[in-house]
Amino acid sequence: MTPDLMEQGSERLQHKKEVDENKGSSGGRNAGYSRIHEPGALDLAHGRILYLEEVSVSFDGFRAINKLSLDIAPGELRCIIGPNGAGKTTMMDIITGKTRPDAGQVFFGSTIDLLRHSEAEIAGLGIGRKFQKPTVFEALTVFENLELALKSPRGVASALWHRLSGVQRDRLGEVLTLIQLSDQWQRPAGLLSHGQKQWLEIGMLLMQEPKLLLLDEPVAGMTDQETERTAELFLSLKGKHSLIVVEHDMSFIARISEIVTVLCEGAVLAQGTLAQVQADERVIEVYLGR
Template sequence: MMKQHTAIYVNGLHVNFSGFAAITNLTMEIRYGEVRAIIGPNGAGKTTLLDVITGKTRPASGQIYLDKMIDLSRHDEASISRYGISRKFQKPSVFEALSIEQNLELAIRRGQGYLDMLRSRLSSGQRGKIREVMELIGLDAHSEQHAGTLSHGQKQWLEIGMMLVADPQVLLLDEPVAGMSDHETQRTAELIARLRSPERVVVVIEHDMDFVGQIADLVTVLHEGSVLGEGSMDKIRNDPRVIQVYLGR
């Protein structure tokens, strides 16, 4: 059954750090099937929002609901991960001494104990999933190549693949094209388009506005911890408030 409802609902969120208000009364909704971009100047609260969604940071008040039922602000990082929420940080984190395929094998076994990993073999379904993901991220022709020899962009795609083998319903990508060449950036936009699914939501924090314009269904602009504007990229580009505090800089 396809999901048509709200994936993430942020309600009156407040986050403070030693008296500094990082997020102030933030309310927003992200629905399944969306690719949502979150933009804004440095210090706007973008990364802090992802920290709260994933349980790394506790809010002072407010809630973040998954599927309108699960208040993520009451759960820790491990349990939130089990709910199908997966996050990629800006710097890729892969096992450079292992091949692409071995990295994906480790990712699909995540949660198993070390001895269980040594004793058990991957099922045919798991093997099929790994092949499917390698093709999706465009690295199937390099499956035996060590991750340490990959380009920066390829490492980013591999890490996205390591998330995908677990079939997450919420993908959080923090500046996925930072440091990429123009060609890699275009390939990443094409990859994110392939990730679009009625069963999934993709949330992207990014400063590259051309990239955002290619991938995003809706754009949310944060400023000083609150929503400054929201809508299509065309609407955001022509919003005088957004131009003043962010795009015009």
């Protein structure tokens, strides 16, 4: 194990100890629960927005995730790479509540135990996920897609009587500019290019005001120009949001990455800068090749 991973492991153990102490001193597992559910509140006292500790899950005897420990800082853009079957998608399934682990802890901020929440609740807490294939409403315009994604009540009555406020219109305009679709706002989503559909779906996630974004192979199938624009978009989001990007395109990873985590057989194999992990013999052997 490298010194960096040893230091990170020490930090995780200290975090775990402090979380456990908070539980014990405040009356159990729901300690701080009312505080964290104040609108917009997220306890980042430990300097981590996401924290996984010793997480494991098996499917029909196959261990897809094997004592995985990982933590993400607020505003960080973390890239995750690794061979097919390394556990990357299962990791995101666990974070978003789609899959329940057999063991381990998953915390959002210092106090929100994600294992106590459903998928819908986790999305409401501020975790957005984008799958590889874009999912947009193709018959609706770009603007209408973003409008539907607004973070606001969406019952039958509100759908019938809802009118955009000035603040909401400003936000829609900001997102349209950010995803570079301002000149396409009246265009049906079904007529967009593959890359533009990807950006629109990212824009729809941004309308939900997420604190953490999980992005699965976002540049797969894009042209070189679209890939470059996507890199610019992600770099502009960094700091305002935390991002976990799972991707195989190494030139794209080189463009956006600071810290790269390599998963293999459901656990962290290596972590560091892209240059560091590319030089790791274990990573070369199982993923990059010679």
